[in-house]
Amino acid sequence: MRIGVVTFPGSLDDRDAQRAVRLAGGEPVPLWHGSHDLEGVDAIVLPGGFSYGDYLRCGAIAARSPIMSEVIDAANAGLPVLGICNGFQILVEAHLLPGGLIRNDHGSFVCRDQVLRVENASTAWTNGFAEGQEITIPLKNGEGGFIASAEDLKRLEGEGLVAFRYVGVNPNGSLDDIAGLTNPRGNVVGLMPHPEHASEPGFGPDTPAAMRSGVDGLTFFTSVLAHRMAAA
Amino acid sequence: MPTIVVDVMPKAELLDPAGKAVAGALHRLGDTAFSGVRIGKRFELTVDGEVTDAVLARARELASEMLSNSVIEDVIAVSVDE
Numbered sequence: 001m002r003i004g005v006v007t008f009p010g011s012l013d014d015r016d017a018q019r020a021v022r023l024a025g026g027e028p029v030p031l032w033h034g035s036h037d038l039e040g041v042d043a044i045v046l047p048g049g050f051s052y053g054d055y056l057r058c059g060a061i062a063a064r065s066p067i068m069s070e071v072i073d074a075a076n077a078g079l080p081v082l083g084i085c086n087g088f089q090i091l092v093e094a095h096l097l098p099g100g101l102i103r104n105d106h107g108s109f110v111c112r113d114q115v116l117r118v119e120n121a122s123t124a125w126t127n128g129f130a131e132g133q134e135i136t137i138p139l140k141n142g143e144g145g146f147i148a149s150a151e152d153l154k155r156l157e158g159e160g161l162v163a164f165r166y167v168g169v170n171p172n173g174s175l176d177d178i179a180g181l182t183n184p185r186g187n188v189v190g191l192m193p194h195p196e197h198a199s200e201p202g203f204g205p206d207t208p209a210a211m212r213s214g215v216d217g218l219t220f221f222t223s224v225l226a227h228r229m230a231a232a
Numbered sequence: 233m234p235t236i237v238v239d240v241m242p243k244a245e246l247l248d249p250a251g252k253a254v255a256g257a258l259h260r261l262g263d264t265a266f267s268g269v270r271i272g273k274r275f276e277l278t279v280d281g282e283v284t285d286a287v288l289a290r291a292r293e294l295a296s297e298m299l300s301n302s303v304i305e306d307v308i309a310v311s312v313d314e
Contacts, residue, residue: 056299057301064298093301098303100304102246102247103249106249107253145247147246147303147304148303173247
């Protein structure tokens with residue numbers, strides 16, 4: 001299974017996402033923002049970082065880059081797409097997911113190991129989790145406050161489109177503690193925390209078992225591989 | 233050269249943490265006359281040639297589709313600055 005990771009000018013975690021794909025048993029395929037070629041990949045990751053220096057709005061310029069016209073078409077046709085942090089912001093700016101992300105309510109950048117509850121375990125990227133499972137994933141953002149109109153929020157909650165919720169602490173003022181969303185079809189998922197940073201023992205969050213042993217993020221990547229295998 | 237000016241502000245009902253930080257600084261400095269600060273954006277689009285109705289219409293389109301995000305911001309004004 002080949003999973004594309006798009007590099008935009010200012011992407012930071014593209015290599016980490018590629019590594020997580022490899023650790024999960026997939027073949028990472030680097031994709032370039034300026035190209036129109038998805039190279040026949042089976043799924044796509046839009047990685048974290050600060051594309052275009054967060055100019056205009058986070059993710060706004062990247063959402064209009066050449067490769068995104070193909071990513072949007074593919075996503076609408078059902079190809080799994082995961083947006084992590086800046087990638088989530090790009091998905092929102094590309095209107096693949098609703099709402100918006102604004103500066104954290106406390107005004108500061110936040111970096112912490114964050115507990116999340118998996119609210120929807122039937123998406124292409126979360127099927128390896130159990131509904132309601134609590135996982136720990138690193139979070140690092142300055143503009144991660146999720147907002148949406150009252151109408152959109154009601155629809156998101158009513159249709160089960162909230163994929164992840166912050167547990168214990170709401171780190172950025174997100175409405176309804178929303179950490180991540182899915183589209184109704186379950187192929188497009190976006191979240192602020194970084195699953196790729198919790199995918200290899202020794203480099204993840206601390207767990208009661210051992211320091212830095214947390215690998216909850218790996219399940220995102222094994223989930224999409226299982227999803228594509230089942231479809232094949 | 234003529235310029236089209238686009239003013240964009242964060243939605244009134246939204247928290248504006250940047251504005252809030254500046255307001256906090258003003259209060260610390262002893263400025264009590266100002267109860268709040270909101271920070272927005274001003275875009276200046278330089279027009280190569282005359283500002284025709286079509287150019288202005290396109291600027292309005294860009295203002296709402298790209299220069300602002302209607303989920304979090306409002307376009308306050310699109311005006312021509314000769």
